[in-house]
Every structure is written in structure tokens, then in C-alpha cells.
Amino acid sequence: DAGVTQSPTHLIKTRGQQVTLRCSPKSGHDTVSWYQQALGQGPQFIFQYYEEEERQRGNFPDRFSGHQFPNYSSELNVNALLLGDSALYLCASSQRTSGGFQETQYFGPGTRLLVL
Amino acid sequence: KQEVTQIPAALSVPEGENLVLNCSFTDSAIYNLQWFRQDPGKGLTSLLLIQSSQREQTSGRLNASLDKSSGRSTLYIAASQPGDSATYLCAVRHRHGNNRLAFGKGNQVVVIP
Numbered sequence: 001d002a003g004v005t006q007s008p009t010h011l012i013k014t015r016g017q018q019v020t021l022r023c024s025p026k027s028g029h030d031t032v033s034w035y036q037q038a039l040g041q042g043p044q045f046i047f048q049y050y051e052e053e054e055r056q057r058g059n060f061p062d063r064f065s066g067h068q069f070p071n072y073s074s075e076l077n078v079n080a081l082l083l084g085d086s087a088l089y090l091c092a093s094s095q096r097t098s099g100g101f102q103e104t105q106y107f108g109p110g111t112r113l114l115v116l
Numbered sequence: 117k118q119e120v121t122q123i124p125a126a127l128s129v130p131e132g133e134n135l136v137l138n139c140s141f142t143d144s145a146i147y148n149l150q151w152f153r154q155d156p157g158k159g160l161t162s163l164l165l166i167q168s169s170q171r172e173q174t175s176g177r178l179n180a181s182l183d184k185s186s187g188r189s190t191l192y193i194a195a196s197q198p199g200d201s202a203t204y205l206c207a208v209r210h211r212h213g214n215n216r217l218a219f220g221k222g223n224q225v226v227v228i229p
Binding site: 035041042092094 | 152157159217
């Protein structure tokens with residue numbers, strides 16, 4: 001059973017460019033959350049997707065957007081990259097119960113983004 | 117807003133000593149608390165999850181306690197080994213946060229052989 005997978009593993013971009021990161025959830029999971037982890041910091045919640053819609057959002061600007069596909073995989077897009085966007089981007093998946101609650105999240109290995 | 121603090125930020129211990137890592141949080145209305153391990157440049161590995169109704173969880177040499185009323189959790193690692201060297205992150209899930217996790221900055225641990 002494959003866990004959460006992310007691609008690419010590493011990425012280098014320059015300021016002003018746009019980037020797309022990808023995540024495939026653990027088998028049986030329908031919800032994907034994205035986190036940003038700057039060097040020496042704890043992960044910060046960006047947003048969460050299920051049923052192909054953004055359901056929750058953290059304190060991130062509109063330059064950060066996402067998408068969820070019918071197969072539950074997800075993309076994180078960041079436009080107009082800034083130096084401060086350099087970080088490890090983590091994807092986590094979970095399963096929403098019939099009562100509307102989310103089960104425990106499982107994290108992927110992350111994508112390391114460097115903005116020059 | 118939930119604030120999670122972990123102290124100490126970094127520590128080094130000789131192999132064989134017990135490790136004690138502390139986590140505090142400001143809002144006691146949590147659903148659960150989770151401890152993760154992170155190796156340099158890697159993702160997160162879940163170690164222990166404590167539900168808000170529980171006082172502690174144990175897995176092998178790891179034991180985590182939770183005092184929700186005082187907003188504290190402690191992770192104990194018995195008889196530390198060099199392979200325990202990593203960053204340990206504490207994360208809380210708010211009762212009404214629908215799975216959003218609030219993380220501390222982590223405890224960076226080095227176990228000296």
C-alpha cells in the first residue's frame with residue numbers, strides 16, 4: 001500500500017516564476033492538506049481540499065492556490081514566487097468519515113523548493 | 117489562535133540517557149496531540165498520537181503524556197541511541213479545526229555516541 005507521494009522532490013525557481021507541486025494521497029484517503037515548512041520552523045497550514053473544493057485556508061496570500069482532481073490527487077500552485085517562498089512543502093492526506101469528521105493525517109516526504 | 121511552543125529548541129545528550137522533550141499549547145480545546153519525528157530534509161513520521169481524553173501513550177521506548185488542562189505534553193525517550201538524533205515536532209488538532217494541525221518549531225536532538 002503506497003503512502004502519500006509527492007513530486008518533484010526538489011525544485012529550483014527564480015523570483016517571479018510560477019511553480020506547481022503535486023501530491024497523491026494514501027490509498028483510501030479523500031482529503032489532502034498542504035503545509036509550508038520554512039527552515040528551522042514548524043509546518044504552517046496552507047489549505048485543505050476534499051470533494052475537489054478548498055475547505056479550509058490558513059494565513060497565506062492568494063498567490064497560493066490549489067486543485068484537487070476526481071482521483072483525490074492534488075496540486076499546489078504558487079504564482080509570482082518570492083525568496084521567502086523557499087521552503088519544504090508537505091502534503092498530508094486523510095479520510096473524511098460519514099459524520100463529516102477527518103481522520104488522522106499521513107504526511108508525504110515533501111518537495112523542497114528553492115527560490116533564487 | 118493556537119500557539120504551540122517547544123522547549124528546549126535544541127539539546128545534546130550522551131547515548132543511554134533518557135530524553136525529555138516539552139510541548140505547551142495555549143488553547144486547551146484540542147481534539148488530539150501528535151508527536152512527529154523529522155530527519156533533516158525529510159518528511160514527518162508520526163510517533164505517537166494522544167486523544168484529548170487520554171493521559172498518555174506508549175510505543176516501545178517512547179512515552180508521551182498529556183495534561184490538557186495545563187496545556188502541556190511531554191515526550192520521553194528512554195535509553196537514547198544515536199539513531200534517535202532528529203527533530204521532534206509536536207502538533208495539536210483543535211476540537212473544531214477539522215484536521216488543521218498547529219505545530220511547534222520542534223526540538224532538535226543530537227545523541228552523542
